[in-house]
Amino acid sequence: MAASKPRPRANKPAPAQPQAADGLEDCSVACTAQGDEIRYEKIPFNSGSEGRLYKIPGSGSLLKLYTTPETWRKSALEAIIVKRAQILGDDPDYWERFFCWPQKVIVQPSLGLIMPQARAEYRPFSHFLLPRFRQRVIQQQGAAAVGSWIGHVGILMKLARAVHRLHRFQVCHSDLSLSNILVDPVRGAVSLIDCDSIVEQGSSILLPTVLGTPDFMAPELVAALGPRKKGPAPQPSVYTDLHAFEVIIYYGLLYRHPLKGGAFHSADSDEDERLTLGAKALYIEHPTQTANRPNTPFLSAAILGPQAQDLFLRAFTDGLRTPERRPSALEWEDALTRMYDQTVPCANPQCDAKAFVFTEYNAGTCPWCGETIKTPNVAPMFGFYSQQEKRKNSYQLDFHMVGWPQRTLRAWHIVPGCLPGPRAPENIYGSLHWQKGDSSTMAWFLKNESIEDLRDITDSRNILQIEPGRMVILREGSQFLIRTQGQERLIKVFMAKTHA
Ligand SMILES: [Zn+2]
Structure with a gap:
């Protein structure tokens, strides 16, 4: 049973402390719960309402010593370290970068912890x-x-x-x-x-x-x-x-x-x-x-x-x-x-934002600086649909994507329910290109980079298989069907003017 804790309070940041000198001669020694000795800089580099932070030279880690080492804190820290294994799961290399999570409990000179130090940048x-x-x-x-x-x-x-x-x-x-x-x-x-x-x-x-x-x-x-x-x-x-x-x-x-x-x-x-x-x-x-x-x-x-x-x-x-x-x-x-x-780059090199979301609301004008897109004069708008409960010819719209030169199709586009993360395949499945077409006028193309089953179903009487490596021109009303991992993804395209 944990000892009772004080009433939680609102956080107020504390001022930074003076920088410590480098070198092990300026170090003190702490001891982990397992008996390992840790050498840390004598002068804290930062402090807060709960405790002080010290650098551990050459380790990429920090030592935190609590100002008031309450008795409940030790069991809480041990539970946090157990929780770490659960949060990192089967992909520790991926998840570790997102958290400066406590790794070890310190018991000497007082209660504390060791945790990774974020890089200097x-x-x-x-x-x-x-x-x-x-x-x-x-x-x-x-x-x-x-x-x-x-x-x-x-x-x-x-x-x-x-x-x-x-x-x-x-x-x-x-x-x-x-x-x-x-x-x-x-x-x-x-x-x-x-x-x-x-x-x-x-x-x-x-x-x-x-x-x-x-x-x-x-x-x-x-x-x-x-x-x-x-x-x-x-x-x-x-x-x-x-x-x-x-x-x-x-x-x-x-x-x-x-x-x-x-x-x-x-x-x-x-x-x-x-x-x-x-x-x-x-x-x-x-x-x-x-x-x-x-x-x-x-x-x-x-x-x-x-x-x-x-x-x-x-x-x-x-x-x-x-x-x-x-x-x-x-x-x-x-x-x-x-x-x-749905973002597109802003054409104004002085624009602070550098990009904006292309919506019907702004019709190709950057809301941050007022610059209007000049080229390409049209952009393909993709609607990505997934099959509704395996019912044939019944699809629901999942999301939109705005086509832009060099934008690629990834797993989170073509596999329904997929989002970027440690388990999403790294493959590039398709890419978009704005280039000269057959009649020497500029046109939009989708290149099949590695989709095994991509069909152009725009004309239901003339369904075309698009093999990997091939390009297909994008037009108003183009429709494609992708079959992957036993699921279907329907893509509908319409062309939007990028400026009035
Ligand atoms: Zn702008």
């Missing part, structure tokens, strides 16, 4: 999204260092995969925030830190130690920061994780907080924030309640396409008060993956 996601940090990174390292908007979409896709992985095992992070996600925007890499505060649903050991970071706390948790109410206090859960994650996605795609608009609730700034994020929380894009619209012009989630727009609407309207209505991390992973496939 990784920084908190906040440094690339919040204006005050972003400007500093640009001044110090140049504009390329903050990454591009499309790079942030890729990071959020991976983050959705990592959060889904935790939730699949009934584990919530409990403190997802822009500070606890380390990213390398140039490589598109992402890693979750502070995994020693994970909470397991139904566990008597992995209980909450933090409520979260205010900007990312679900309204039901923000309410718990105020005067104590009767009944059990709300606790971090998979649902509160989802709220935090949805705020992070909104920030990552639209560079603003989804609940911080023009509404004003109290002259007391702490009280105003508690009401804005808690009892009076209102989505800035609420379709009918407009009291919290930002006072300055802003880009709506409509620029992201209908799938992401609808998920945000659900997250920040029904989902604000009814946690069970919040979209799951898997729904987000799917939506972000499909959104990535």
